[in-house]
Amino acid sequence: MFIMETERLTLRQMTEDDEDNLMQIFSDRVAMQYYTSTKTREQAKNWIQWNARNYEEHGVGLWICEWKDTGEFVGQCGIVPQLVDEQPEMEIGYLFVRAYWGRGLATEAALAAKQHGFTAMGRNRLISMIYKPNLPSIQVAKRIGMSLEKETRINNRETFIFSVHAKND
Known part of the structure; x- marks a missing residue:
């Protein structure tokens, strides 16, 4: 199901057919270096x-990000419910195929999610939970305000909580 478009991307709901797409990220040790481990197909x-x-x-989740022109899978981004210090939060999350890093796609998708x-x-407030050593994700969070x-x-990992508030002007 279509969710939204950005300048270069289409964001849509994930389906069971996306398992191979996700494994492009989940099986890549470098792409998953800031997570506890790579992921299996299961x-x-x-x-x-x-x-x-x-x-x-919740009406939201992580969405599949595809090149608008070709439909090629490049990553995932969206809003997911999280529990932080026993408080419910809504988090902007993003994770992209390594071959597409450095092109501003995570920032573009995260801005659309915001x-x-x-x-x-x-929502009046959104967060991102970022494992402390993950400097690229910290930069994306800062770029989206x-x-x-x-x-x-x-x-059991040191985690930064970044937040942004809706402007009430």
């Missing part, structure tokens, strides 16, 4: 199911 299936539940329950969160969802709110531990 974990990719569970990821897709988790996102399907998020679409149903806009969606503030307009379509009516987020600032460091706090440090905490998530899954």
Whole structure:
């Protein structure tokens, strides 16, 4: 299901047919270096199911990002529910195929997700949870207007919480 377009990307809901696409990221040790490990095909299936539940329950989730012109898979980005220090939050998340890093695609998709969160969802605040050593994700968060709110531990790892608030002007 189509969600939105950016200048270069189409964002759509994930389906079971996206397992091979996701494995381009999940099986890449470099792309997954800031996660606890790479993922198996079974974990990719569970990821897709988790996102399907998020679409149903929250109206959002991680979306498949494809080149608008060719339909080629380049990554995933969206908004997912998280629990941070026992508080429910909505997080902008992004993870792209390594071959597409450095082209501004994560920033472009994350800006679209932020806009969606503030307009379509009516959220006043969105976060990104970023493992402390993940400098590229920190830069994306800053580029979309987020600032460091706090440090905490998530899954026993030092994690930065970046946040952005809707402008009420």
